[in-house]
Amino acid sequence: MKILVCIKQVPDMESKFKVNAAGNWYEETDLAWRMNEYDEYAVEQAVQLKQQVGEADLTVLCIGSDRVKETMKKALAMGCDRGAHIADDASYLKDPYAIASLIAGYAKDKDFDLIFTGMQSQDRGSGQVGVLVAEMLGVPSLTTLVEFSYADGTINAKRELEGGIKAKVSCATPALVTCQLGLNTPRYPTLPNIMKAKKKELISIPVADLNPQESLLEVLQVAPPEKKGGGLILEGDPADLADQLIQILKEKTTALA
């Protein structure tokens, strides 16, 4: 069985974001980088599937500058067999269509039985790339999964809908699935596995080799949201704050009545 998992490296979302000089994305310096949280669930599910079926080869793919290789090493330490790094310093300027074209270009002649992606990235949050890759490859896709099982060429899964309801769905492989938070419990790489990962294959493919497509979207401006005034902001010593808060709750709410 051949499995592909696609991951993205994103900044820690707790970071302070500054708009870059070109005004088309955030400033990349002074940020801590990590694996897109949704993709951690995708990697975990792919590794679990590999362990279940035994005979499987699991590739992790990531697009970006050399910096993203650090995140790929984590995926290798979690249990992926090999890494395919699509080397592209300008990937942050590409829209979901252009990104999906690169992944489909890589995957099209490799006969993957299953492709895993996160349901969206934490920084862009478009939720398009997984489905676009599947449509480009002409395979079915199941999105927003919170449960996944595989047996004999069939995926049985549950999609998360609004209000805590799930839809039971299934399809045959080859297929692509997009993973929602909570699908599983992503493992922490162990030290021996981190050491082993250093010896695994991690090839870089120049983006030009994959027939890159023009983006269909143009970014006009990036800016922090306008402050709509918001409420009262209180700062200071915790004991003083607590007194102030109690006073406010007494005056503005019926909570302490």
Next chain:
Amino acid sequence: MKTLLIAEYRDGKLFGTSSELINFATQLGAESAMVLVGSESSLPSYNGKLYLADIGEAGEFNPSLHKQLILDIIEKEQPSMVVLPHSSYGWDLAPRIALALKAAQISEVVEIKDGNLVVPSCNAKLRRQVKATTNISVVTLQGGAFTPAEEPSGTPEVIKVDVTAGGDIQFSGYEEAEAGGVDLSKAEIIVSAGRGIGKPENLAMIEKLAKALKGEYGASRPVVDAEWADPSRQVGTTGQTVTPKLYVACGISGAIQHLAGMKKSEFVLAINTDKDAPIGEIADVLAVADLKQLVPILTEKLNAL
């Protein structure tokens, strides 16, 4: 300009998002037609053409069939924009339609600014103004971003659409949220824990504060996903929608999915170390503090009242 609005229907019910689609088209100053894979017994209030396919024939979840049916209507109507809700239905279907048309897709639109569409990035800390370079675009709308002040009225002109069988995904029913647990929708005071509590042991101090305020405790999605709190405690799009008199958000940055579930609370008090956290946008009071210090002191002082 002409838009094609894709309404949403599930399990015998039309979704209220159709009024947001209509309002979005109105704000754009665009003409519109609507598509519904649903039932004649539950039609949206709408003054316009409604293409109706029977969900009994098309299936509740059959994206490749829904896609084909919508593509056929696009062929007839020639819209320059196809609009869907940014929901489990919309974000699944939109890229399928976009690729078939080789159209740019703009996901989770929150605002129209100078005729361009604005989408959130990085946990709502940034906003991007974007523009499609294609003649037709596919757009999904963030839930609640285009709620009209008044519900639309009118009766649609129904045009029935034939459904041909097909599809590569089998749908075999819904699984309801687990019964039992706590019904937060009736709680008058809720104290919720977010990722900022740091570790599961700290949930206890949130529970104690909730108790001191004679309320219930809730949690944000990351806390539930980490299994620090029961899923029945989750507030947000995929959890419960709550409208208490007082909502205390502890260590919750304010992801849009969480805000959607609690922004109708009468009074919101947020406790967060980050003064710029998005929760501050809707909080009546934001106390900039480490909850691990402030919450125990606040609880103690409340208990002493």
